[in-house]
Amino acid sequence: MTTFYGLPNSGAFWHWPTLIHFLVVALAGGTALLVAVLAFRRDLAARRYALVALILVVLDLLLLWAESSARFRLTHIWLFLGFHPGSAMWWGAWGLTGSAAASALIALGWGPRRFWATLLLMTATITLLYPGLLLAANNARPLWTPLLLAFVPVTSLVIVLGGVLLLRWAWVKPWFLAASLSSVFLGGLYLVGLAVGGFEARQALVHFWEHAGWLFLVGLGLMLSAVALLRRFPALAGLAAFAGAALARTLIVEVGQFQPFGL
């Protein structure tokens, strides 16, 4: 039996505000990507949705700022004054800021639209990728596997496209289908990967299973059901996929924080 005088800092370090950030950043990054695509397609809606993307990005930045206990020391300024390419968080900060600027310019309709669209494509991609990188970079936490590099952005797309389905945009359907299916596939692969991983990965899986198992399966199930519902009830499919992806990601972020081993 193990006991302590004092305690290791092994509890959860990210709480609900961070979990919400992980969702909002998916929405923001995904929307920004969508806007970039619309802009490339010279879709007139691009300007309107650029405003939405801008609002989401700003919301996320605000959220990031607000959830930080250092918010009143204005230290966030350091994010932009240094060069820290090893830090996913740094990329995220630039990705979000760049997306905000580019979508603002697109929304205003100023200047070289294609150029802004290219810029937004890049910054949105960074915004979509960085949360996965942020998690996967931690070789200390066995539940945050490299697979998340793919799982996180793909589920981000599911979240956004799920929302878009409510707008009845038919052209996103194949994308939605692809994103949902690959999410479910990657989700399954995630579990299998843990199961066939080393000793530590298996222990982590046990931990994950005890704390999130059924809910995670429900998340994947919801995304799968979206595929079935898509033809007849696209709005419902969108909702189900949105909920499923959000749930599955949140569980990985939440439960994956633990280092489930006695040192």
Add this chain to the structure above:
Amino acid sequence: MARYAMAIDLAACVGCAACAVACKLENEVPSGEHQLWIRMREEGIFPDLAVLYRPEQCMHCDRPPCVPVCPTGASYRSEDGLVLVDPEKCIACGACVAACPYDARFFHPDGYVGKCTFCRHRIQGGRLPACVETCPTLCRTFGDLDDPDSDVSIALREAERIDILRADRGTKPKLYYLNTPPAFGPHLEEVAS
């Protein structure tokens, strides 16, 4: 320039927590948070028993995974090999907390991430870290690895066995555990000094 390291002789440590209490006061560690804690573990069946007392804290890794993930440069490695946080630069994002394999970091209520500093303010004044100074069993040693006559170098030379935690992580910790009781062997990898 030095390469500071610490060693704890587990054959001598009695898990009294004097070090942990000293750290709390020296560094004004807030309630509910710990820069240093003692893990106690028992093994065996009556009457063949063994108990391990193992103090844990930041290992001041030579290859600290907590540093590159920091987006602001608040987490850094000093010239002396100390891994430190500049509280004024820290935005309390938690990336470094996530990256540390030793659970060494915590959020300080004043809005930055805290952890053991090897009592930099003391060693700069030529004093020992508070935990080392007070330890009533004298099982802690501290000093410069590059100086063969430093306490820690001598302790490492004389130890019968040296362990580091989670050697597989490749972090190269600079907190060494000496003379771990044999009953607590297999899951710690032995390393050569």
Add this chain to the structure above:
Amino acid sequence: MKLRRREFLKLSAASVGALALGEQVGASSLPNPLARVPAPWYATGVTQSYSICENCFWKCGITAHVAGGKVFKVEGYQGNPKSRGRLCPRGQGAVAQVYDPDRLKHPLIRVEGTARGEGKYRTASWDEALDYIADHMLDIKDRYGSESMAFFGHCSGDSWFVEYLPGAWGSPNAAKPSVSLCTTPRETASQWTFGRPVGGHEPVDWENTRYIVLIGHHIGEDTHNTQLQDFSLALASGAKLVVVDPRFSTAASKADRWLPIRPGTDTALLLAWLNVLVDEELYDRDYLDRYAVGFDELALHVKKFTPEWAAPITDLPAEAIRIVARELAAHAPEAVIPPGRHTVWYGDDTQRMRAQYLVNALLGNVGRPGGFYIAQPPYLEPYPHPPFVLEPAAGGCGGAEVTTEESNSDFRPAADRGKFFARTTAIQELIPPMITGEPYPIKGLIAYGVNLFHSIPNVPRTKEALRELDLYVAIDVMPMEHVMWADVILPEASYLERHDDLVAIAHKTPFIELRTPAIEPLWDSKPGWWIARELGIRLGLEAYFAWQDIEEYLDRRLTAIGSSLEQAKQVGTLIQKGRPYLEDWEARNRSPFGTPSGKIELYSETFAQNGLDPLPVYTPPEEVPQGYYRLLYGRSPVHTFARTQNNWILMEMHGENAVWVSVAEAERQGLSNGDYVWLENQDGVREGPVQVYATERIRRDCLYLVHGFGHKSSSLAIADGRGASDNALQTRYTLDPISGGAGLRNNFVKLIPGAPRPRHPNLARLARERRI
């Protein structure tokens, strides 16, 4: 594989704990956009002053570090032979007590018309409170005689209240818990074996020893600072260690051999060792010829106590017993069985301690390197006051004043006299006269820094006694339960806020330590010397308090030995030269052995004359009744008795005690780790709820509790209701007829499953309110 899994779950549980404690992430004060991270305390001008730690009675020399008028840290210092620059966890954490908002802040007088124990008080001025006490004391003196006032004390300031005041006032009923509830068996045995006290600082010659046997004596959990340092250094330099303990103590985890003895049978083990030493002629014949008497009687006496005899009694293999005896002899005289400190175990404790000393004597280790050095007190004169009307006889852990004579026939002897041979004043024996009035009534009590409800067995009896008193005064720093029963409560300034009398330590290098205040007293608290003096003047004893303030008093004492207060303030500790070994004494043609024969008395003629066994005998301990376990207890390394459970830092380290149960017994009773149970003793007293710690580290026939938890006082916001009190379950004790010690380990307890998990206020929140 199985174990890893269990551990992994444990860690998750610990994480939950961490979460509960760590919820406060987020700014705790109002945000200021320009605020930078606050500067650490050491970045602002720090001043230092010398003092003495008060978190236990070991009295380590410390420096207090003050910044901005607050003490942030205390440290040991090299020049002090007690701390040697280091402090134990309790000493480190003691600072938190000073800033505890639960502290006693003003003199309090119990509201007229309320009963003791109701806890209703009104604030009073010092004058009013002291006048009240003096009036009542003088009244008691008129009606019953001055002996009817009892004085209980412990802590550095206790000399004012158990020696100075009672000596001047004229009461022999002055007592300390550190005598009859702690050291008296070992002191009595030492007096009648070696003719010397052991003394407060056990004179074990750790630095030279090569073989150590600890009987009970759980060094490591018992964190007396220097002792732990010395113990660790001895092991580091290769000394072998044997631990005799029914529990796998921390010390046992460092030992080469662990002998899990059946509780209460140590005397049988010691007799067997004596048998082997004699039988195999492993004793130091020359040494005994020169320094001891009574060897032949001893040899004859121990003949029948073979290891084979002891094996079934002690539940230890005869072979193991024999081997340890031989190893002891092989390392003699650099082999030692330290006396231990808390020696009031089963009621036959003086005899056990005698047996323990006889083994040491046969090894020839007394006054020899690697055994016991000969400790001497430093040279220090008392303040020249008029002669006391009655010589103080409270004694202390620094060696009880063992006497068989009355000092002044104008006064009645102490109310506990006649019950036992060594006439030390036994604190627990002064309780019954408060109830029965026999041999004469005790009507008043001043309790200075004594935890009446946690240190003295049979709490219901103590409460009954307090109800009977005409006057009960408590002088303390914390609103402990017993304090909140007093008629008048006087808040003493804490150890960092006051001077105290000089502390003189008998040691290899005898020394004197000084306490100076680091900060002004907080709130309306006053130092003990001031309280004693003001009270003394009101009692008409002003001749004893001819000095104006403590600095004058201290300076006079120090000047008398060629130093001064100024000098002492510069160094903190004044060290003198000692005579630690026999050769130092022989060089001066003197004997350190103050026995009637001037030698080590293996056979005690005095005992024989008083109808006591002149050679140690084994008395079997009381049997454990069916369905019960024997209740054992000891120390937490981070706590001192029952005084530190409101200290947030120490409580964060160890926040509640758990009852140790062997895994086998826990399984039999369907209990697992972390379950809560009630404990019920043989007299039906229930205590708890307390957590179960199911462990292989204890024998099946006993349970173990760390002493000091289980406070029941809403005035102690942190301590209240956390853990269980061993003392509450010790409603009985077995009086040692020789020493007056109260054997506490004949209490039996059963486990009652199904107790609710107690709910406590969040410790982190309470702690935050208490930050320096």
